[in-house]
Amino acid sequence: MFFAKYTASNFRAVYGRLPTDANATYTKDFFQVLQAAGDGLAGVLPASRTQDTDIEYVWPTGSCPGKFLWRDPRWQMKWLTGQKPLPWTIGNTNTAEVSIPGNPGLQDPAAADMEHAAITASGVEPWLVAVKLVGEDRKLHVRTYFRNPAPQFADRALAQLPTVVLDAINALPNGDGSGTIVLPALAALGPRPTLRVPALVSRIQEALQREPNVLLVGPPGTGKTVALEDLQALYDYSAPVGTVLFDTTAWGNGWSVWNAPQSRSEVLVFHPSYSYENFVAGLYPTSSQHGISLEAKPGPLLCLGHWVGKGNRQALLVIDEFNRGSAAAIFGDCLSLLDKDKRSSSSHAGARITRPYPGQKMPVPEPYWDVPGTAEDFASEVRLPAGVHILAAMNSTDRSVAPVDAAMRRRFTVIRVGPDYEALAQHLGLAPNSVDQGMPPVAPVTGWQLDDVSRLAVRVLRAVNARIEFCLGEDFELGHALLWHLTASAVAERVAQLCMLVDTKVVPTLRMTFVDQDEALAAVLSVSDASRVSLGQPAPTGLIAYWKEAPQGLASIADKRLSVRSLTAMDGQEKLAALSALL
Incomplete structure (x- = not known):
């Protein structure tokens, strides 16, 4: 300086x-x-x-x-x-x-x-x-x-x-x-990260103050991964204790000293091939002038535990797609270290286990050294500090992947994350508490404003989800992210964009959820038996779907099938009528 x-x-x-x-x-x-x-x-x-x-x-x-x-x-x-x-x-x-x-x-x-x-x-x-x-x-x-x-x-x-x-x-x-x-320690942190889902982040932070492990569960598109990224940004917004900080964006009052615990984060995605050897420790081949040998190398859980245990530090271990790997097998014997009362701290020794391959030297990777430039090795016994926070997320709709067993589940505080209609409304520019205001008539289209289209989008999602909850349960609701990119700046274009999102995001998701369940899909799309038409008759107007009678000779096998129409192919007035029929 x-x-x-x-x-x-x-x-x-x-x-x-x-x-x-x-x-x-x-x-x-x-x-x-x-x-x-x-x-x-x-x-x-x-x-x-x-x-x-x-x-x-x-x-x-x-x-x-x-x-x-x-x-x-x-x-x-x-x-x-x-x-x-x-x-x-x-x-x-x-x-x-x-x-x-x-x-x-x-x-x-x-x-x-x-x-x-x-x-x-x-x-x-x-x-x-x-x-x-x-x-x-x-x-x-x-x-x-x-x-x-x-x-x-x-x-x-x-x-x-x-x-x-x-x-x-x-x-x-x-x-x-x-x-x-x-x-020696003069750095710039810049402005604090902007949170995209502040309400959910606040819930997670409150939970992490009570328990070290939190699991987010909810349908896809509800903001779980965004929350993980926001929390990661907060943990990465850190410096060693005593670092003099300079705000490069400020003219005055730009100096401070970082006294909060130093923090860092690691991000993982579980998948069927991810294992204990990747997560905790494993043996890996290494070559030298004497040939090939096996070297014990630590995974992110041991590395973060070592780093946090050396001082006034905390770390966030983010695990997305938590149930796409076998979580219990991935954690292995470290499962016994997860409980709050098993964690170590300056005043509590906590539980310990013998690390994998105790007879072999296991070097600490350089980014996790306590003192820069001073190499370290892992001790033969392993503890998990209280400052290692584990934040995981999983989709509640997944039924084809490994379930989280009871022993693992009880060690996590579970936060359900559902569709956030207020966040969607705010993102689409609607005033607070304005979603349920009256809507203009379907015709003429010229009587609609941008906010009317946005209100219709939020109300359609809310109405469809209300019916999904009764048909299958809240785990299968549609996330608000499906309609997040409704950004067109003209009314006709926004209506067309909403129809495109329903055609390419909402309907395909519902079709995969209700495979060969026409009655349930019809209920979710608010299609009544009155929409039934005979073979060769034109489809009814103003509806996203209708019942089509089976041809003669097939009635004994299949009385009727649900036919879903393309909103994008409709004209402007019919688009609004079909969307409004979903309410």
């Missing part, structure tokens, strides 16, 4: 070159950095004294190119003429970038010097700061802070800086000049 007082020479460099400057005081577009401060920057930039280094000055609303270079006997922080780092300039303080008032357009050096004199006389004492973050080789985040800020810039006071930085500034000789300080 570089810092420099807004001295006359620094002011002139940022102000820019003036053509009338006979005394050569306004002829630079760079800072001359004292060697000690420059060496500090060179140590964190890919810089050398033999080659100029391209860098980028960045701030929340923009950036400009620059260079970091050595010109004996000093380092220089340079920018292109006419492309200055705006947060370091003077100007109109009503703009976000500028916090130092003044006239930036003067051409007379004496008049420009008076601008700096006025800044000095005001007593605000600006300091220019450039922040180099971990993982950004050539970026410097530039800001201006003040010893005594004007009221509107109170959030840009020097006091907002980390204490070690403020101490380094105050330690400069005569309170002047420039310097650098290296904060």
